[in-house]
Amino acid sequence: MAEALARISQVQDWGMIQIRADLSRAGDAIAEAAGVALPGQGRITTDGSRTLGWMSPDELLLVLPRAETAEALAALQDALATEHALVLDVSDMRAVFRIQGAKALDVLMKLCPADLAAMPQDGLRRTRAAQVACGIWRETDGYVLIGFRSVTDYLRGILTGAAVPGTQLDPR
Structure with missing residues (x-):
């Protein structure tokens, strides 16, 4: 793999x-x-x-x-x-994920309809990952994504799936 x-x-x-x-x-x-x-x-x-x-x-x-x-x-x-x-x-109402590495933006771009590449270094963007409301900001080597704890497993699954090379996910 x-x-x-x-x-x-x-x-x-x-x-x-x-x-x-x-x-x-x-x-x-x-x-x-x-x-x-x-x-x-x-x-x-x-x-x-x-x-x-x-x-x-x-x-x-x-x-x-x-x-x-x-x-x-x-x-x-x-x-x-x-x-x-x-x-x-x-x-206790929130789940937090780090998306780290040189291609972290590519992972988020598969899931989010927002132009995260245009987000300033100190920017915070409220958007969605697939159909889940979330907030995203940059860190030194990637991004932080915050969503609702009730969809933690779903968020983990879509983030992990989007990190697989060659997958194409539709954020709609």
């Missing part, structure tokens, strides 16, 4: 906090409590261990080591106590 186009691995040790708020009012408080600068539209910011991603005009996703989730959740809740905001630990 030919070597895979990319390495597919599931990440198990990340925590995730969904933050919904008026970012123009609460952005500075969120950045301070999260320990990461506020990202621009369609972007991520990172300090190496924490990543803050722009998900929509009033939504951010903080990705961090799972062991730091409870403390960060409390800090964000305190920082936004006077705001109309939602801060929620969604770690």
Whole structure:
């Protein structure tokens, strides 16, 4: 069998906090409590261990080591106590995969209708992999894909299948 186009691995040790708020009012408080600068539209910011991603005009996703989730959740809740905001630990609701290697983009292009090649280095794109909603951003040697935990096996299967050389998958 030919070597895979990319390495597919599931990440198990990340925590995730969904933050919904008026970012123009609460952005500075969120950045301070999260320990990461506020990202621009369609972007991520990172300090190496924490990543803050722009998900929509009033939504951010903080990705961090799972062991730091409870403390960060409390800090964000305190920082936004006077705001109309939602801060929620969604770690157990999400599945995370790394797609790594020189042909990682080729794997995702088989599955996603978005032009991921045009995504900036610090970009975050909400799209779909086959029929599954997901978020994708770049890493040094590949990409991170986040989807719903309820479709973990399906995501693993389509990513692994797309990594097989010569396969052609229809993302529709």
